[in-house]
Each structure stands twice: as structure tokens, then as C-alpha cells.
Amino acid sequence: MLYTRKGDAGTTKTFDSKPGERISKSSCRTESLGALDELNSFLGLVKVKAQSVTWTVNESRPEDIVMWVQNSLFIVQAEVAGFPKKMMQNKVVETEKITDAAEKELPPITTFFISGGTEMAALFDVARTLARKAERRVIAAHEEGSLVIGAATLAFLNRLSSLLYALARLSNHKSGIKEVSPSY
Numbered sequence: 001m002l003y004t005r006k007g008d009a010g011t012t013k014t015f016d017s018k019p020g021e022r023i024s025k026s027s028c029r030t031e032s033l034g035a036l037d038e039l040n041s042f043l044g045l046v047k048v049k050a051q052s053v054t055w056t057v058n059e060s061r062p063e064d065i066v067m068w069v070q071n072s073l074f075i076v077q078a079e080v081a082g083f084p085k086k087m088m089q090n091k092v093v094e095t096e097k098i099t100d101a102a103e104k105e106l107p108p109i110t111t112f113f114i115s116g117g118t119e120m121a122a123l124f125d126v127a128r129t130l131a132r133k134a135e136r137r138v139i140a141a142h143e144e145g146s147l148v149i150g151a152a153t154l155a156f157l158n159r160l161s162s163l164l165y166a167l168a169r170l171s172n173h174k175s176g177i178k179e180v181s182p183s184y
Contacts, residue, residue, distance in 0.1 A: 016082025028141035032080050035134035040073045042130055046123045053120060055174045058101045062120075062167060065098060069160065076153055080138060087153040095159040102166035106173055113179040117172035124168035131161040 006013075011022035012030060023030060043066050050063040057065060072095075078085035115125040135157040142149045172179060 014082040015078075015084075023146075027146060028137065028144050029080065029146040032134065032137035032141045032147075033077060035130070035137040036073060036077045036080065039127065039130040039134045040070055040077070042127055043070050043073070046127050049120060049123055053171070053174075055170070057098055057105075057167075057170065060098070062171075065163075065167070068094075069163070072156065076138070076157065079149065079153055080141070080147060082147070086150050087156050089152045089155075092152055092155045092159055095156060095163050099159065099163045099166045102163075102170045106166070106169050111181040113169070114182055115168070117177035117179065118175045120175075121168045121171035121177070124164050124171060128161045128164035128168060131157070131164055135161065 047066040053062045141147050
């Protein structure tokens with residue numbers, strides 16, 4: 001059954017809730033779960049669109065990188081929801097490896113860039129902003145004490161937006177699209 005009616009009063013429970021304990025759907029913890037879900041769902045669209053991309057990073061197609069990120073985000077979501085899963089440092093290291101490999105193919109950053117260029121770049125840029133929002137929400141819940149998040153999870157969320165930014169830039173670069181700086 002897709003509905004239970006238990007949340008009709010604006011509350012929900014987490015995996016680590018005590019019997020009968022419910023939290024507000026507007027709590028920092030629930031907001032962080034929602035932001036992570038929003039990011040993961042949007043990455044589904046990015047993954048579908050990336051199926052038409054022919055370039056690779058470290059011999060991985062962008063759609064496979066996105067799938068790996070989505071699986072990694074499920075670990076974060078489980079941790080935030082109180083399920084006994086924890087992000088491991090090797091995921092942070094792998095995120096850095098992919099980002100570094102993408103960055104090696106790009107000209108150095110000397111300014112901010114206006115999002116766009118290719119559809120793929122624009123999608124990666126939107127995903128980057130959703131990743132930053134999810135990171136802020138998780139940190140807020142962590143800071144208020146409604147959940148304890150491991151250092152590897154915080155590092156992964158911080159690196160994720162860099163990875164998505166690198167993939168956005170690489171999407172334009174591989175398509176021969178010049179990045180446009182704001183005119184201020």
C-alpha cells in the first residue's frame with residue numbers, strides 16, 4: 001500500500017525512531033531527506049539524458065558515473081533516516097578521482113561561468129545546485145543535533161557538487177562549447 005494515513009497530521013518516523021515516536025515533516029532531518037531525494041530523483045533525469053553522451057571519464061560513461069552517485073546517495077539517505085548504513089571514505093576518494101580526471105581535461109578556472117551551453121551541462125549544473133542544497137540541509141540537521149552524520153558523509157556531500165560542476169564543464173568542453181563569463 002502506498003499510503004498509511006499515519007502522516008496525515010504532518011509527522012513521519014525514521015528507522016531509528018522509538019516506538020510511537022514521530023517527527024514533524026518540516027523538521028531539519030526530514031528536510032534533509034527530502035533534499036537528498038530531490039537530488040537523487042533529478043539525477044535520474046540526468047542519467048537518462050547522459051545515455052546519448054559518447055565521452056568518458058576514467059573510462060566510465062557519464063550515465064554510469066551518475067548511477068554510481070545515485071547508489072552512493074542512497075547510503076547518505078539511509079544514514080540520515082537512521083538506518084545502520086554509513087558512508088565509507090573510499091566513496092570520497094573515488095569522487096575525488098573522478099573529479100580530478102575530468103578536471104585534467106579542462107582549461108583552468110579563471111572566473112565564474114554562466115550555466116548552459118549544452119543541455120547536458122545545464123542538467124549537471126542544476127544537479128550541482130541541488131547537491132549544495134542537500135548538503136546545507138544535512139549540515140543544518142547535524143548542527144541542530146537531530147542526527148549525527150559521519151565525517152565521510154559530510155566530505156562526500158561536499159565533493160559531490162565539485163564532481164557535478166566538473167561534469168557540467170566537461171560536457172561543454174567535449175561539445176566544443178566555450179564557457180561564458182558573466183559580464184557583471
